[in-house]
Amino acid sequence: MFTRIPLFSLGTVLTLHVVTSLGMKYSSAGLVTTVFTIAGMISSPWRGSMVDRRGLRRTMMPSLIVVTAIWLVAPWLDYLPLLAVVAVGGLWNYPVYTVPRQVLIARAPLSRRRAALSLDSVSVEVCYMIGPTVAIIAATTWGTRLTIMACALVAGIGAAGLTILNPPTASEADASGTPAVDAPPRMEASTRPALASLGARGVLNMLRLPRWLTLHTAAILIAVVAAGFALGGMELTAVGQLRAMGAPQAIGWVLAASGLGSAVGGIVYGMLPRGASTPALLMGLGATTALAALAANPWQAAGLLCLAGIFCAPTLTSSIDSLSAAVPARSRGAAIGWQGSCMNAGTAMAAPLVGAAMDASGWRSGYLLAGLLGVVIAVLVLGAVRLHRTRLVHAG
Secondary structure, three states, X not given: OOOHHHHHHHHHHHHHHHHHXXXXXXXXXXXXXXXXXXXXXXXXXXXXXXXXXXXHHHHHHHHHHHHHHHHHHHHHOOXXXXXXXXXXXXXXXXXXXXXXXXXXXHHOOHHHHHHHHHHHHHHHHHHHHHHHHHHHHHHHHHOHXXXXXXXXXXXXXXXXXXXXXXXXXXXXXXXXXXXXXXOOOOOOOOOOOEHHHHOOHHXXXXXXXXXXXXXXXXXXXXXXXXXXXXXXXXXXXXXXXXXXXOOHHXXXXXXXXXXXXHHHHHHHHHHOOOOOOHHHHHHHHHHHHHHHHHOOOHHHHHHHHHHHHOOHHHHHHHHHHHHHHHOOHHHHHHHHHHHHHHHHHHHHHHHHHHHHHHHHHOHHHHHHHHHHHHHHHHHHHHHHHHHHHHHHHHHO
């Protein structure tokens, strides 16, 4: 959390920096944020794979040097050099999504893995709730340049502490190649019905897609994209909704209600004796997101978004749990990295598509598009997962 909070704040501070300190338009600020987001989407699976191959300490050391230096210099650059260094900083960013989850999966027994991952999802929600708010206060008090530098130093201190601790990212059973006593059975990549078996083996070999990418894991990642789309659409529509209601001052606490619901949902999901499938939880997230279109005032919006938020953390936790059980231990960091990238991809896709729907038909169409698309994708993913299980039964 010490590393995540300042990193989660950088997008907001960069927007303020480009608009206020550099005196440019919001479109220019949006381009900087987009470059940072795309670089992070590329970085997440790459850095996760690096943790798999080189270990935590050897992965973190270059980032400590590169990332800290870049964010100490970036606030003093003009716009075009800023774009370039933001891209480099995003590529070499600390793997704050993958490492905590790899450590929890490695150290927690299978019976408590879901609870541990749920706690991590709750901590992410807390970071998102704290980070931007604190960053805005700091930027308006000290200026954007000092705030960006402070974010770099605080994140560097947290990353240095993680590097010194160097927690194991793989269990002893994973390191020895033997399954843990309580680990679920896992089919090897060569025996699973991979996507290549669907008639595109040559294309997949050319693209060098990972061998763990099966019909099952691809369906989970698609569900994560849909979840990101629903959450990004929910946030954007809430802003438009409250502006249309003449209550822009309520945007902060209404969105905070969604984060609170996600935190509560993550805690409850972690306490349940049994988990739920990712498509089932995605269906709940999509249905409750669409339900928010019924809100007639800010208080109703807060209540309905809190209800939708309850499905957020469980959906993401279930996807990580499913991926970690479906991929070999040596590829776990890369798979979790792809999960984070797919989440960000869905959020990025929501902005133009949901925005266009709102421009054409009003804010209610934003909730409906974000929610109903999630329901449709959930149904398709559920069918793909059942098809995968059927093939496994026939193959066995």
